[in-house]
Amino acid sequence: MSSKQTKQFAIEEAGRPLAASPPPVAQRLEKTPTYVCGLDDILEGGLPRGRTTVLNGAAGSGKTLLGLEFLYRGALHGEPGIFVGFEEPTAQLRQDAATLGWDLAALEKQKRFFLLDARPKPETLSSGRFSLNGLLAIAAGQSHAMGARRIVIDALEVALRLFDTPQQVRNELHALNNWVRESGLTAVLTVRPPARGGVSLFEDFFESMGDCIIVLDARVTEQISTRRLRVVKYRGSSFGRNEYPYVISRTGVRLAAITSVGLRHRPLGERISSGNARLDEILGGGYRRGACILLAGLPGVGKTTLAATFLANACGRNERVLYIGFEESEAAMIHNVSSTGIALQPHIESGRLVFLTNYPEALGAEEHFMAALDRIGALAPQHVVVDAISACYRMGGRQAAFEYLMRLLNVCKERAITIMLLNQLSSTAEFTEISGNEISSMVDTVILLNYRLSQGGTNRTLQVLKSRGSGHSNQAYKFSITDDGFEVEDVYLGEINLPTGIASPPQEHTGQFEAWPLASETKAKERESKRMRLAEERAFQTTERRATFTRKKPPAPTSQRPASGRKARS
Amino acid sequence: MKKDKNIPADNSRNGDAPVYRFRLFVAGDEPNSRQARATLERLCADQLRGRAQIQVVDVFADYQAAVEYRVIVVPTLIIEAPPPTRIIVGSLTDAGPLLDALGLAQGESRA
Numbered sequence: 001m002s003s004k005q006t007k008q009f010a011i012e013e014a015g016r017p018l019a020a021s022p023p024p025v026a027q028r029l030e031k032t033p034t035y036v037c038g039l040d041d042i043l044e045g046g047l048p049r050g051r052t053t054v055l056n057g058a059a060g061s062g063k064t065l066l067g068l069e070f071l072y073r074g075a076l077h078g079e080p081g082i083f084v085g086f087e088e089p090t091a092q093l094r095q096d097a098a099t100l101g102w103d104l105a106a107l108e109k110q111k112r113f114f115l116l117d118a119r120p121k122p123e124t125l126s127s128g129r130f131s132l133n134g135l136l137a138i139a140a141g142q143s144h145a146m147g148a149r150r151i152v153i154d155a156l157e158v159a160l161r162l163f164d165t166p167q168q169v170r171n172e173l174h175a176l177n178n179w180v181r182e183s184g185l186t187a188v189l190t191v192r193p194p195a196r197g198g199v200s201l202f203e204d205f206f207e208s209m210g211d212c213i214i215v216l217d218a219r220v221t222e223q224i225s226t227r228r229l230r231v232v233k234y235r236g237s238s239f240g241r242n243e244y245p246y247v248i249s250r251t252g253v254r255l256a257a258i259t260s261v262g263l264r265h266r267p268l269g270e271r272i273s274s275g276n277a278r279l280d281e282i283l284g285g286g287y288r289r290g291a292c293i294l295l296a297g298l299p300g301v302g303k304t305t306l307a308a309t310f311l312a313n314a315c316g317r318n319e320r321v322l323y324i325g326f327e328e329s330e331a332a333m334i335h336n337v338s339s340t341g342i343a344l345q346p347h348i349e350s351g352r353l354v355f356l357t358n359y360p361e362a363l364g365a366e367e368h369f370m371a372a373l374d375r376i377g378a379l380a381p382q383h384v385v386v387d388a389i390s391a392c393y394r395m396g397g398r399q400a401a402f403e404y405l406m407r408l409l410n411v412c413k414e415r416a417i418t419i420m421l422l423n424q425l426s427s428t429a430e431f432t433e434i435s436g437n438e439i440s441s442m443v444d445t446v447i448l449l450n451y452r453l454s455q456g457g458t459n460r461t462l463q464v465l466k467s468r469g470s471g472h473s474n475q476a477y478k479f480s481i482t483d484d485g486f487e488v489e490d491v492y493l494g495e496i497n498l499p500t501g502i503a504s505p506p507q508e509h510t511g512q513f514e515a516w517p518l519a520s521e522t523k524a525k526e527r528e529s530k531r532m533r534l535a536e537e538r539a540f541q542t543t544e545r546r547a548t549f550t551r552k553k554p555p556a557p558t559s560q561r562p563a564s565g566r567k568a569r570s
Numbered sequence: 571m572k573k574d575k576n577i578p579a580d581n582s583r584n585g586d587a588p589v590y591r592f593r594l595f596v597a598g599d600e601p602n603s604r605q606a607r608a609t610l611e612r613l614c615a616d617q618l619r620g621r622a623q624i625q626v627v628d629v630f631a632d633y634q635a636a637v638e639y640r641v642i643v644v645p646t647l648i649i650e651a652p653p654p655t656r657i658i659v660g661s662l663t664d665a666g667p668l669l670d671a672l673g674l675a676q677g678e679s680r681a
Contacts, residue, residue, distance in 0.1 A: 118642045121657055127668065128605070128661030133597035134629050134641040141633025162643065162659075 029236045032150070032186040035073035036066065038255030042231060042240035047188070048211045051235075052180050055190040056206070057216030062227060062248050063190040064088065065096065066216070067152035069252045070188055072102045074150045075112040081150035082114045082142055082185075084135065086158035090117045100252050111146045120162065132159065132172050136179050143185060151180070152188045170205055177209045211235040217243075226364050226396065229255060245403065247366040254370050266290050266416040268444065268468070274306075275313030278488035282464060283445070284472040289382070290416035291468070292409060292442055296423040297449030301460060302481050303422045306449070307385050308337040308344065309485055310420065315347035319382040322375050325357040326391035327424075333387075341484045354379050360394035365404040368395055372408055376417070384412055388422040389439075402439070409442050444468040450476070452492065461492045590614070590622040590672065591651040597644040598630050602661040606645035609662040617674060 031046035040046050047053045047070075057063035064087070071081035085093060093115060097104045107113035116138060139151060153176075163169050180187040191206055207213065213233040219226060228243040246255040269289030273280055280286040287293055287310070295303045311321040325333060333355075334344045347353035356375050358368065376384065386392075386408070392401035405421070412419040421443070446466040452459045463476040478489040594610055596603030607626060614622040629636040629644055639648060649656040649671060656671045 116637065117640060119640075120642070121640060123655070124657040124659055125667050125671065126660045127658055127666070128663035129602050130643045130645060130660045131597070131600075131602060132643055133600065134595060134636050134644045134646065137597065137629035137633045137644075138636050138642075140630075142637070159642065 034070050050184045051211035052187045053212040054206045054210030055214050061216035061218040066253050067190050075107045079149035080112045080146045084116045084118050084153045086118050087155035090115045151185045154190045156189050157191050173205045245366040265413040275309035282473050291444035293420045293445045294443045295447050301449040308342045312342050315352040320352045321383045322381040323355045324386045326360050330355040360391045365395040365400035383418040385420045388424045390424040588652040592624045593648040595627050595641045595646040603645045605661040
């Protein structure tokens, strides 16, 4: 009977949709929220209450800080805690905490937090057998005195090194584990893997005593350090199985899960103006609120002007815009667009336009993302502009760029925020580059800006390559940037006076094309749901996935001049 | 602390051997603690008669003392006088390290 149940459950879990309520097992197990930003989502509620969690991480991974934060946030939420430090002096811990704005001393005074200095004294000799009973006595006495609910034992391996044989270590861990169970405290043991790789003497002990095992990993790729958290075991509970990037921000540890990709995305909203009446017509009425809009083009072709036109218009409607700039400073951007008659200064002064500018190299992708998330949280913008996504590679490679954009897109899609991505193309642009590679399934509208050489000189052209959920013209239009903003002119006729796109006479088609975007949207949805499953199954190993994406792209012009249209000159 | 330093000085002025002060942290009556206590008491009776004070602290009865003296493992013996302060952890099954710490010869221990 019981085996039958187990089997049935396994099937249920495998087929369980992500958004479903937690499975029965997760409900049986009581959990203690960590209150660490993002961690409880991954743990599906928190750490196992009254049990032991092992936090395994190398030096510099932030495990001590995470342990401390678990106690600090717990104390603020009415769960007093004890921190036993085997490695760092208490003064240093208090100082580290203070830099994150955590006032441990105040909590200590209120008997909500207790910091035990457990570093072995250097002048200690040993003779004969001993045990960790002193620690247990202190923990028991102190937790009783303050009504503690949580305990963190930091760098336990330092204490275990005092013992000569594996058998002694096993006995001590056993006693410690028993005490934790009896005390009812939710315990976190932080341990460090051996410095030069290899297997720790204590590894298998930790493995068996931890009901939950979390591994923290700090690594450096392309000179940019990234930190990842992974839950490797959680007895009696399901959990997010991916590797999750985390940062140590100004307020503590922060994680962002991407398991929820696509699940809480809001549908596209009403039409909003691009800031240019002519472009609105071409788009079939404007952009859609909550859409992801990609503006692609060569350097200097007018992407920033197009974006500025849009955001100035939005701010004029009393809406708020966050401008994330990676290429130029706030002042330079404002100055540059002012030459086209777009005044942004008033919107900055009114607080409706907020800039977030950083060099891509200055921070890791997670820190960039968290900074953006902070601003989005504070400003609650209706629109976000990223200038430019091509610069995101400099955060630490393609992978970092993909993660950053994917998560930013998700945040915006979940909050029905319009996100406008500027993509700077190199001259030998391929379609994949225009559409933003891996993120293409998330993009709703693609506008390509291009230069065309003709007898009369250089023309700028604008073409809507994709616009989900709306009819639009796919013809290329001439446009120019004047002192008075950008101006969309006639359909671009090309060098030999043949209209591009599907129209033979130079007139616009909008309604006719509705069928194609809708069909492609259906396909895109299918692709998206497939990708969601993939994203859930694997963390960020996208090499393979990228290949899948490329194969599954909709039939698209692969020539270097995609603007020549689908049926042109056939 | 000041007092600790003064005691042996006073004693040496009197021409006596120094006074020994021990603080032994135990965990109730568990075997390691019992053994450490027995070893220490025998040493004091045999070699330090009349010159030793032993204070035994049960960490389960007085955890605050354990916090104060940073006693994580038990048994822990703190030799407070004569200075410098020394700490020996363990059951003292082998009295050698203790005798070394006190500057006493090994042979005298079981006289």
